[in-house]
Amino acid sequence: MVMLHFTVDADKCTRCGECARDCLWGVIEMDGLPVVRPENEARCIECQHCLAVCKPGALSVFGKDPADSLPLKGMFPDPARMETLLMGRRSTRRYRGEGVDPALIRHLLEVVSHAPTAVNRRQTTLTVVDDPAMMDRLRAEVTAEALKLLHEDRFPAGWERMADYVRGCEDGTDVLFRNAPHLLVASAPKDALSPMADCHIALSYFELLANSHGLGTVWNGIAKAMFTAIVPQFAARLGIPDDHQIVCVMSFGLPAVKYHRTVQRPGGTIRRAEF
Template sequence: MLDFKIHTEDCTRCGECARDCFARIIEMDDVPVIRPENEKNCIECQHCLAVCKPGALSIFGKNPAASKLLKGNLPEAEKMETLIMGRRSTRHYKKEGVDPELIHHLLTVASHAPTAVNQRNTTFTVVDDTDTMNRLRREMTEAALAALHENRIPAGYERIGNYVQGCEDGTDVIFRTAPHLLIASAPEKSLAPMADCHIAMSYFELLANSHGIGTVWNGIARALITAVLPEFKSRLGIPEDHLIACAMSFGLPAVRYHRTVQRPGATIRQVKF
């Protein structure tokens, strides 16, 4: 049951919810209605809840008053541009960790990222405890070095082998001393697992940066877990049927950047018919 309800006294009969319904299951019968036989086609996007200006519509038992209002609460465009252009890959971190409550709050917000047909199958696997991270750092580095010495680095991953070799002198090349690790995965049978996970991770990165948290996309850790040290996938609790799309190290930065960089510009092709 969708628990679709209309507060008739507040409903203006504008029909916006019906016009914006992707599944086209909302009809106007004086007020919006969803026929029982059409409920199965709902993709649970809640656009109807979001588009109702007076907050007269409820679905899944959601109270419109509990949603954040968009008017007056969106970031200024120029500041959003600075956040995007000022994003840097942080490779120097302080030892102390980020408050786990803040981490989980950021992940909850990032879970609002779009997914193919609103499947919402993205799973975040996070190391939010510094002691756990240090054990993972030590054990994965030791295992990676053993794989290197035993020539178990697969063909095509020579670059990863070179990075691992950099750990020989004790340098943390794999995790860059970051106190936390985040992995995004989704079932391989999802419609778009790679895209869904990368979009969600990008949302997390920008949100984390806005809180003063440094981030770096960790392709080394992802490659090790997926191609060299697959036993760590189960040890991290990632479901067997999941595709590991991307990984990110993060924490409080030990380096501060003071301005945006100056890129040459985007490659843009203008289409004309």
């Protein structure tokens, strides 16, 4: 249990009660000032909504100084730019040879750590291959092992489509990782509350943020199949915990292709609910 260290600056507090009203589990009560009674502390899920909702910044929890948080007013992207980002991102399968600045990768992952998870459990693990030389070794060894299974007729049954992809590597083409210099694996404990949703949300955050920085990304279902069914020994070599399930994988890097406009798609199946 993390200590709440819940404190309120009485001079700044307006007694508006927003922190108590927004506390999902009723941890905070109003007694003139906001208070957390000892018997309620264990219900806290560490969401920090109280810190975020307090307009004057009078409230601190977990020792966090509100002044260290980023202000939100006027900082969200306007709808038109956000819509263009959503419609303009493309699956990148052509990458430049050089790697991404490691500091930028770290920054992206730190921001992505804010992605929502079920009951704020934050059990998602993001395992990143940030060294292009390591990625080259991984690419070579996974491809070689998969080709060996194919040539020795030991490819797992039911994975014929993956066998076709591996067969495409026989001429030296990197079908598995698309020559991307980096890889990101999202995993979570098998008994997590919502591992599938948590991991997909995290990589969706990463994809959009990476694209806003000019990086290319591609959801790599082929790599996921390699690590989970074809050559699963490589998951352990990457350091994926034994009790985790790999949910999704993403290749990323500096793109060797530039797209100039959004595509035009018919609307999806949208229907008005009836009740």
